[in-house]
Amino acid sequence: xxxxxxxxxPSIPSIRSRNMQNxxxxxxxxxxxxxxxxxxxxxxxWQIITSIKPARELTTLPPILPSQVTVEHYxxxxxxxxxxxxxxxxxVASATTIFCLVVGSFAAYALGRLRMKGKMIILSMVLxxxxxxxxAIVSPLYVVMRNLKLLxxxxxxxxxxxxxxxxxxxxxxxxxxxxxxxxxxxAAKIDGCSPLQAFWKVILPxxxxxxxxxxxxxxxxxxxxxxxALTFTKTIQAQTIPVGIAMLPTMYHVPWGSIAAxxxxxxxxxxxxxxxxxxxxxxxxxxxxxxx
Amino acid sequence: MSxxxxxxxxxxRVSEKNLGYFxxxxxxxxxxxxxxxxxxxxFWMSLHDISLIFRTNRFIGLENFKxxxxxxxFRNALHNTVYFTAISVALETLxxxxxxxxxxxxxxxxxxxxxxxxxxxxxPTVVTSTMWKWIFNTDYGLFNFLLKRFHVISSYxxxxxxxxxxxxxxxxxxxxxxTPFIALILLAGLQTISHDLYEAAMIDxxxxxxxxxxIMLPLLLPIGLxxxxxxxxxxxxxxxxxxxxxxxxxxxxxEVLSTYTYKVLFSTSNFGYGSALxxxxxxxxALIxxxxxxxxxxxxxxx
Numbered sequence: 218x219x220x221x222x223x224x225x226x227p228s229i230p231s232i233r234s235r236n237m238q239n240x241x242x243x244x245x246x247x248x249x250x251x252x253x254x255x256x257x258x259x260x261x262x263w264q265i266i267t268s269i270k271p272a273r274e275l276t277t278l279p280p281i282l283p284s285q286v287t288v289e290h291y292x293x294x295x296x297x298x299x300x301x302x303x304x305x306x307x308x309v310a311s312a313t314t315i316f317c318l319v320v321g322s323f324a325a326y327a328l329g330r331l332r333m334k335g336k337m338i339i340l341s342m343v344l345x346x347x348x349x350x351x352x353a354i355v356s357p358l359y360v361v362m363r364n365l366k367l368l369x370x371x372x373x374x375x376x377x378x379x380x381x382x383x384x385x386x387x388x389x390x391x392x393x394x395x396x397x398x399x400x401x402x403x404a405a406k407i408d409g410c411s412p413l414q415a416f417w418k419v420i421l422p423x424x425x426x427x428x429x430x431x432x433x434x435x436x437x438x439x440x441x442x443x444x445x446a447l448t449f450t451k452t453i454q455a456q457t458i459p460v461g462i463a464m465l466p467t468m469y470h471v472p473w474g475s476i477a478a479x480x481x482x483x484x485x486x487x488x489x490x491x492x493x494x495x496x497x498x499x500x501x502x503x504x505x506x507x508x509x
Numbered sequence: 510m511s512x513x514x515x516x517x518x519x520x521x522r523v524s525e526k527n528l529g530y531f532x533x534x535x536x537x538x539x540x541x542x543x544x545x546x547x548x549x550x551x552f553w554m555s556l557h558d559i560s561l562i563f564r565t566n567r568f569i570g571l572e573n574f575k576x577x578x579x580x581x582x583f584r585n586a587l588h589n590t591v592y593f594t595a596i597s598v599a600l601e602t603l604x605x606x607x608x609x610x611x612x613x614x615x616x617x618x619x620x621x622x623x624x625x626x627x628x629x630x631x632x633p634t635v636v637t638s639t640m641w642k643w644i645f646n647t648d649y650g651l652f653n654f655l656l657k658r659f660h661v662i663s664s665y666x667x668x669x670x671x672x673x674x675x676x677x678x679x680x681x682x683x684x685x686x687x688t689p690f691i692a693l694i695l696l697a698g699l700q701t702i703s704h705d706l707y708e709a710a711m712i713d714x715x716x717x718x719x720x721x722x723x724i725m726l727p728l729l730l731p732i733g734l735x736x737x738x739x740x741x742x743x744x745x746x747x748x749x750x751x752x753x754x755x756x757x758x759x760x761x762x763x764e765v766l767s768t769y770t771y772k773v774l775f776s777t778s779n780f781g782y783g784s785a786l787x788x789x790x791x792x793x794x795a796l797i798x799x800x801x802x803x804x805x806x807x808x809x810x811x812x
Contacts, residue, residue, distance in 0.1 A: 249611055250618070254625045260685060261628060263651055264640045278654045324536035333529035339537065346544045348798055350746035352767045353791040354543075356774055356784045357550035360561075380544045383536060412528055441633035443749035444767075448775065459635035463753050473643055480636040487631040495624050502690070503697035 261484070268477035275473055290474035291482070299479065301453055302461035306483075309371055309446075309457055310439040313378040314432050321386035322428065326416050328387065329394030330402065340391065347384035351444045354380065362449060373449040374457070378442060382435045389434065392504040393427030394420065430501035433494055437487060458483045548791060554784035561778040573785035583786065585761055586769035593676065593751075593765060594744040597683045602737055604684065605691030612692065613699045626689045634686065638753035641682040645669050672762035675755050679763050683750055687743070691736045698732035699725070731809045738801040742794055766790050 267275065268290050270283040328336050358377055359368075367373045397420060405415040421428075443459045450456045462479050465472060491498060555574070558567045577583050612623055629637070644651045645668040653665040668674050702725065710720050748767035751757060757764035757772070770790065774783035 250622055253608055253611060254622055257625045257628050260640055260644060263644060276649050278649055320535050320539060323532040327529040327532040331525055331529040333526045339533060343540060346540055348742050348794055349544055350790045350794050352770050353551055353787040354547035356554055356780050356787060357547040376543055379539050383540055387536060412525060437631060443635050459633050462639060463635050476639050480639055484632050484636055488628060491627045491631045492624050495627060499693055503694050
């Protein structure tokens with residue numbers, strides 16, 4: 218390990234020089250830690266500061282910190298139909314999550330636990346789909362949805378979202394199902410359960426944390442999606458928050474305060490999710506890749 | 510194993526294998542309808558002259574691809590995409606490795622560091638772009654202010670309005686947003702390496718550099734390559750980040766394949782040519798994946 222503290226540094230004859238080196242490497246290490254945290258959180262902190270600065274202080278630097286805290290930008294955001302954007306985002310992201318989890322959990326159970334041929338082929342196919350460029354499928358989907366009069370509706374987003382959400386669901390859930398010890402299932406079968414009953418009564422309750430992790434990841438992915446939302450919705454009927462924020466600037470005026478406030482409103486729920494479920498999210502994110 | 514019969518819904522007796530297929534089919538049907546069919550349809554559309562405005566739809570064979578070969582805007586977008594992808598993925602991998610090594614250390618406040626690293630990952634891309642757009646603002650942006658304060662620049666620069674600087678800004682925003690992803694995957698890889706290996710090496714007198722290059726890097730290589738592949742594909746199809754940050758400007762300096770394709774599709778309504786551009790992206794992504802996957806296979810086989 219490079220500079221991860223004393224235990225990793227090979228012993229050096231003189232005690233004095235070793236202490237010196239420990240102290241130095243420790244200092245460099247914590248400096249790096251501070252840089253990482255500042256680098257990750259700093260830019261967003263600046264967005265939060267901007268959102269509570271009085272309008273006249275937005276166009277002067279210094280001061281970096283506001284002379285007084287204001288909520289005017291937040292009020293201004295909700296003078297627009299911002300609540301509708303939020304509602305649309307909640308509906309679309311929840312529906313995508315529920316749909317993918319319900320349909321995906323059966324498939325992931327089969328792929329993770331049942332004896333069948335072609336599992337690897339199916340999983341690699343699904344992985345390949347998750348690598349499709351979104352823009353590559355936009356043109357036919359647009360034409361079809363226009364003909365079916367689906368543009369500007371929730372299904373116009375929920376169904377295309379399955380193209381990235383379903384592969385995500387299948388990969389993460391399959392790896393979770395695979396980790397459940399086979400003995401549990403065997404025991405259920407000896408007790409007279411069919412595979413479906415075993416799935417329902419034994420596997421599903423154990424897999425609940427994995428399902429939950431998957432749900433968080435799918436929800437965040439759907440919540441943040443932009444290209445499909447921009448393409449398939451042109452009115453406030455179904456537009457989601459990312460599109461709403463992207464459209465706040467007009468030709469002549471960029472309302473930086475409102476944009477900052479809107480960004481904070483959209484991001485805070487995600488940051489809370491991340492802080493509360495940190496471990497789960499990391500395990501879900503790396504589940505596919507580590508075994509890959 | 511097909512002889513193993515199981516009861517389904519209390520009546521039907523099916524083999525476990527068939528039950529498996531039965532459970533898999535709905536999910537696969539969704540993927541087929543929403544991903545495979547549109548991809549094939551895009552291929553078909555790319556062979557046509559389609560304008561949604563003039564309601565034309567005429568088969569023209571490979572004409573769109575000939576247009577593409579001679580289209581300077583396409584070449585510019587391809588060049589920008591490759592440049593953006595190469596530089597940002599290289600930076601992200603290096604920084605991600607440093608971040609992973611730091612997070613792998615035992616120290617107080619490790620949990621807080623991990624949580625803060627997840628912040629850029631969780632923030633919507635659109636918010637990332639608007640945020641950096643504000644930071645890069647010429648007159649009131651934090652970036653100019655800090656750089657001038659610390660005497661890095663003598664006068665304010667027009668970061669997003671200067672064709673030579675805008676791409677660097679887009680790369681910086683992307684690096685900020687996605688380095689945590691690589692870091693977390695590399696961290697997971699680091700944690701699978703047994704401590705005994707390091708200890709054995711230390712007893713043999715290996716210094717930290719030898720331990721780093723002889724033990725850690727080789728063992729990290731397979732998972733690192735997977736992370737790099739995922740990031741490369743993501744960077745190659747970058748859309749929201751650039752569309753919101755610069756809109757492809759100034760003067761197409763940050764125009765990438767996705768944003769160019771989007772404009773051809775929805776500003777000119779030229780769905781035939783737009784689909785041909787989309788197909789070219791699909792083929793590029795497939796080629797990149799194939800090359801990477803073969804490389805990963807080689808690496809894992811040799812080690």
